[in-house]
Amino acid sequence: MEEVMQRKMYRPRTALEGVRYQDPATLERYVTQGVLPEQSLAAALREAFEKHADRMALLSPEGNISYRELDDLTDRFGASLLKMSARPLDRVVMQCGNCNELLIAFFGCLKADLIPICALQAFRRHEISYLANLAAARIHLVQGDDPKFDDVAFAEEMQSVAPGLSIVVQARGEQRGIAQTLWSMIAGMPRDEARTYLWGVDHDPYQAAVFQLSGGTTGVPKIIPRFQNEYLLNMRLVGAWNRYTQDDVLFMPTPLMHNMNMVCFFGPILLTGGAVVVCPDIAEPTLRQAIRDYDPTWYGLAGPIYSRIAEELVAARPDVKLKRKLTAPKNASGLSTALGSPCYHIFGMTEGVIMFAREGDPRYVLDESVGRPVCEWDEVKIVEPGTEDEVPDGEVGEALFRGPYTIRGYYRSEEQDVHRFTADGFYRSGDLMKAEVIEGQRYFFFRGRTKDVVDRGGEKINAEELENLINRHPAVLASAVVGMPDPVYGERVCAFVVPRLTGATIGLSALTAFLEQEGVAKFKWPERIENVSEFPVTASGKLSKVLLRNGLIERLQAEQSASNVSNG
Template sequence: METIMERQDYRPRVRLEGVRYPDRTALERYVTSGVLPEHTLAGALRESFERNAQRKALLSPEGDVTYRRLDELTDRFGAALLKLGVRPLDRVVMQCGNCNELMIAFLGCLKAGLIPICALQAFRRHEISYLANLAEASVHIVQGDDPRFDDVSFAEEMQSVVPTFSIVVQARGEQRGVGRTLASLIEGVSWEDARETLGQIVHDPYQAAVFQLSGGTTGVPKIIPRFQNEYLLNMQLVREWNRYTQDDVLFMPTPLMHNMNMACFFGPMLLAGGAVIVCPNIAESTLQQAIRDYKPTWFGLAGPIYSRVADELAAASPDVKRKRRLIGPKNAPGLTRVWGSPCYHIFGMTEGVIMFAREGDPQYVLDESVGRPVCEWDEVKVVLPGTEEELPDGEVGEALFRGPYTIRGYYKSEEKDVHRFTADGFYRSGDLMKAELIDGKRYFFFRGRTKDVVDRGGEKINAEELENLINRHPDILASAVVGMPDPVYGERVCAFVVMREPGGSIALPTLTAFLEQEGVAKFKWPERIEIVSEFPVTASGKLSKVLLRNGLLERLQGEKSASNVSNG
């Protein structure tokens, strides 16, 4: 449902029901100060496509795509949807694995003034029916050739439970059922005709551009409206902070629809005119071949990617290693040491604020900190969790954020947002941080989530803190700490670790001796180790401690049953 309004400064031409638009006073301050652009993400991408027409935009084992070709295909797809009766600001559910077709569909929707809902390929009826009905989505885009799941039949099924779903698009494969293929839609519209159709679309800097999804570990994801000018600002700031150029090649094989990839990697890279590697899967052979073929200069490393590319990165020549830059959420010093290329920590959230450490920061910052916000207008408070009581620098508390690209509310969630935002618009992140003033700059140190703790007899052990300590061991590549049930203490610490050398292992006494040497309090030491080749991940590509804990509970129960049998 939409309400048409007369144009007012710093306000959208159309107000979408359920979208919490930024405060007008704050918008005016950001715009008049030259921080927030009065330009759109769709417009900036088109300008980059035209400016870099002869360069390669997408690199894939399924075929490379130049910026000119990407410009044409996205124009034709966006116009084709409009010709089917889809209207600007209609919502489009994107449910497709990484491929060139997904990029074409997503960018085409932006050009047509449609709002992509960044769903994940792994979503099923529970998530899609909820999200699509909540947002009143008109179009459902599925992959069409997924060998593991009949997503075309699934899309048809969803039409029976989502009344607004009028169009199904298959990104790939032969047309089946009621769906139309992306290729056939593109073939039905000439580029000249598409340009004329899209030329009638008025893009509004203050309107929602993308419906991103929260990355929470429980419940159905919340919808996060990101707006044309603030999402553009987000990407521009990251591009400038990391100094992405048209000569760069990006390797970030996590889901393209995930906010981290979109806002911090492929979006800024496309604005810079660089090339984006599109990996159709994350099999070890696919990832390593992509590195060999395309020689990426920037790497986003998260989830199970570490272990699958380790050998390939380590095998590079010293000259290649010097040219590479790595970005990861943790263990930057260890990855820098092992792979011979600078690695920088990142902290970010779909709701807004992005932080990076970067070249030139003090070594202590590069090793331990997530750096600073990419925008000088980002405001960060560290408070006593659950309150608004600010803590002095050096103390760990919950981080609150406010700024030109941080949201003021979730979609259709105003009542619940009372507890998620302060009265003056700060977002309660649930992330634990401390701040330190170093050389006149305020840096931030991530210390986990407010609930990511192990409660051992009343002693709270922060998982992120302990993981960072374990990761310092020279034989360990990565770790994840979870609590395991204990009849005496309530919980004890179990550490899941990925060894640096395939097939390697580490004994519990060896690890605890190392932690003792590091000066770690004994109550924090792990009391069980599980060696794994890689960590399980959620549908969004994030490490899943739920799956780790569930697997641990099954093993503990099996061990208990076996013990009972032997003692019986």
């Protein structure tokens, strides 16, 4: 009897509505060429946890956790969610600060094939209601012991505006209200029973694993589906590029749910068998003590982190400095000189492509470039902004990206994506770059953004979204949001406001109180307000944020000079 071979299908077994998958032909090419693995991220993590069972995975002042313990705790938490009626591919809003419990919950969700929505702890009604309803989320994980905000009460409030959120879990603290606590759920789930629940979970390598979030360049954050095998590929590529080993200890205290931390740092470190330092806060004493206690080998220097640990790093012995490696988005040369350890630039986006400079690159590259993509299959075009016309190497243009781990579309955003992607699948990044070929390699140099965003310590704040919210204030006629330079965060938000009544002014406290009432995350609030009668315009009559920002910088410099004189 002749055997009929069924052709292998390179597509998810279940297509989620609103998720844009790679086309099967492209997936087949990536898989058959050995680029994309046919393994899920969840399966690879389980293998790593078992392989490194006797090593430490999480190092924290609140308690260290071995890989064996992490494997057990995540099994039991994931199974307990399934027992509570969660079903594979249900979405989970993760809204918790950095702590061991957050990682236990995150990996538990992956094992149960639940899809984490990587929200920020600072999000409020405006953001959470939108995301939960858009993604039809069923579970809301909150921290539970935040001294500044009753997030359990907030989760209960969210059920009235996002009724799909039927399960509330608090990661820490004494049980309150309708929430189930993470630790009670784990305690109530024996290991054997947990394995029974998880045994039937079939992880599809082509299915969405995580819903990451964009910085929000056209409104509230957009959802970015990242998939099991491509997210695994991304982590493995970074691990190999940076040569992570099981002896490495990571210090990257930015939010763990950020894509950069997940895919470039704690994800590949844990796949490799290294250890991750988990700091429950970023207060200077906490960070400095963690460095002393755990002697990290890899550091991420972003936002306000550098200024809080610089003195500790400078004080280290020469041999300790030599074994450290640092990453930063800019000023690698200056950081290397100041701290006595090699520093490498990083560039990346939640939508996909990751670039690093690394050991062995020419000095000019290490000092000035963001390196090159970690995958040889990553495709980069530098074009005239808003077009598909490529510019020669050496000229600045907009960077377009395509590759095995770069998305083909945002979640439930097909109509808008026509303007965000080229017809042949390149993602329009909005980032300005130039390319140079140096010693036979093509390297990339970041030169700013075409997008209207403020980058506050790594958090992207969409100007248009914030302007629309400010314009709701009854005393505001119009507003314009720009970034003002800041030595710690890079940029902070300044709002230029035209009051509705001639001669009136609007105070910063009144505006921020209004935004708080509107349920807007605090990190988006303006930290300076400028009352103006009108906005400067370009020759074509359009509002000029360049002129607004230049005038603001001049005022800031004048204020600083006056302060120096008065203090002199």
